[in-house]
Amino acid sequence: MESFSPPFCACASCIHHQPHPSSPYCAYVPWGSYTTKAFGRVPRYRCTACGATFSRQTFRVDYYAKRILSYQDIIQRLSSCESLSAIGRAVGASTDTISNRISRAARQALALSADLSAFMHPDEDVVADGFESFCRSQYFPNNITLLVGSSSQYVYAADHVTLRRKGRMTDQQKKRRIKLEAQWKPQPRGIEKSFSRIAYEALRVYVQGKRPMLTLWTDEHQSYTLALARSPHLSLLIQQGLIRHRMVSSRAARTKKNPLFPVNYLDRELRKDLHEHARETVCFGRNVNRQMERLSVYLYWHNMMKSHRAREGPRNNIEYASNKAAGSERGWKQLWALRAWRTLTELSDSMVKTWERLWMTPLTEKRDYLPWYALM
Ligand SMILES: [Zn+2]
Structure with missing residues (x-):
């Protein structure tokens, strides 16, 4: 039987x-046990300080789950362009079960990423750009803005915004858009608001980083300049020359020499690796929160699991971003041993929206269901 002490x-x-790493928790007593089909005998405990009771399950990523499935396997499959139903068929589970495990994995990935951001000391510039996809229907395109390390290709942050459908449309499509917009409208200045959350994360990279000056590369989108000008902190740092905002035309050749290469590369990878973002897919996202959960899991795979370059050995992006291999120091290889706790995790605004399922899906008014233990 595994040896376990409540942390x-x-x-x-x-x-x-x-938890205090220097003085492990010991103010508890055994409080019986119960048996489950999937996990066998589950010991219970009672805290002698507050009287609360809890069990081994309370600390498991699989809390309340009835089956054990491999998270690494599901993540690998999801990041290899398998649809949810294909993953379900391969592992012998329903698509709901796969979605459930992806939500759990997303919370683990978000907590890890938040934890790492406090311990990493990046020595690189950053690039930000929006990845265009859609959710629910093509009438609701979205922009997923990514903040990526210039040399490591580590993704520091991701944010989402639903946009108004633009571009060429037939008369019938225009009528349909008017009808849909009467029911649900994207927020105005969405890209600017989304980018200001990303810019705030760039500020965090600057504060935590080793460089006396940080360059933020973007394309020439007007909303980016506006968002930076409207932020009192960032505009001051830009004025002082500590943060430099450099722009490159989005029409410039998408080569490796282009400073936007890291985001252009990710753009290509996302279309290739995540089924819902492939062109003309029928497996497109139906719910923004689920879409962001899948993206969080994919970014965990991109940052921690896959090699930085296929021909350059096994080092992954986190190791390039953090020369002290902060990833292994913070124990990301034991990611599935202990459930991530919301009460113990400090998250960015975008991460809170994904973890607590606060993104709004077009044409829905009700908030998405969130299991109560996800807020523990
Ligand atoms: Zn207690």
């Missing part, structure tokens, strides 16, 4: 909720 008390208001 902290499960009650958020208890003085023993915050």
Whole structure:
């Protein structure tokens, strides 16, 4: 049987909720056990400080799950352009079960990424750009803005915004758009608001990083300049020359020499690796929160699992972004051993929206269901 000691008390208001690596939690007593089909005997515990009871399951990524499936396998398949139903068929589970595991994996990935951002000391510039896709229907295109390391290709942040459908349309399509917009309208200045969240994450890279000056590369989208000018912190740092905003025409050749190469590369990878973003797919995203969960899982795969370059050995992007291999120091290889706790994880605004399923899906008014334990 595995040896397990609760790392902290499960009650958020208890003085023993915050784990202290120097003084392990020991204010608990065994409190019986119960048996489940999937996990066998599950020991229970009671906190002697607050009286809360909890079990081994409370700390598992598979809390409340009835079946054990390999997260690494699901992530590998999802990131190899397999649709949810194809993954379900391969592992013998329903698409709902696969979606459920992807949501759990997304929270683990978000917590890891947030944890790493506090410990990484990047020594590189950053590039930001929007990746265009859609969710629910082609009448609701979206922009997924990514903040990527110039040399590591590590993705520091991702944000989402639903846009108004533009471009050439037939008369019938125009009528349909008017009808749909009467029911649901994207927020105005969406790209600017989304980019200001990304720019804030660029500021975090600057503060945590080793460079006295940081260059943020983007294309010439007007909303980017506006977002930077409207941020008091960023505009001051730009004025002082500590952060430089450099723009490249989006029409410039998409070669390796182009400073936007890291985002152009990711753009291509996302279309190739995530089924819902492939052109003309029938497996497109139907729900923004689910789409962002899948993206978070994919970015975990991109940052931590896959090699930086196929021909350059096994080093992955996190190792390029953090020369001290912060990833392994923070124990990302044991990612599935302990459930990530919302109460113990400090997240960026975009991450909160994904974790708590606060993104709005076009044509829906009700908030998405979130299991109560995801807020624990
Ligand atoms: Zn307690």
